[in-house]
Amino acid sequence: MAEAQGDPLASWTGRLLRLGVGISPDDARAFVHDLYAHAQSDLDAERAEADFRREE
Template sequence: MSEPDDPLAPWTDRLLRLGDGVPPEAARSFVHDLYAQAQTDIDKERAEAEFEREE
């Protein structure tokens, strides 16, 4: 289902083991969206920290 170096695969697999009847595509989409939002939040925090250091 996933490539060996896929960072989302372990989390998708964990999610699928937690709930019966969750379609693999839905689990992968959820994990992808969560990962993307987390990256956006981290990037925002880094930018704010960099701005604070420059002031």
């Protein structure tokens, strides 16, 4: 299983697929990937702002 190999998206993709019918595995994985990427970007921006404030 991909999750056992360190795939952080596998468990969330599986959870999304169990929530409803009609979602293709590829679409579910793409959605989870995009969500993960946006969340990581937001966290990076928050960290950068916090670092900037500490340096002031």
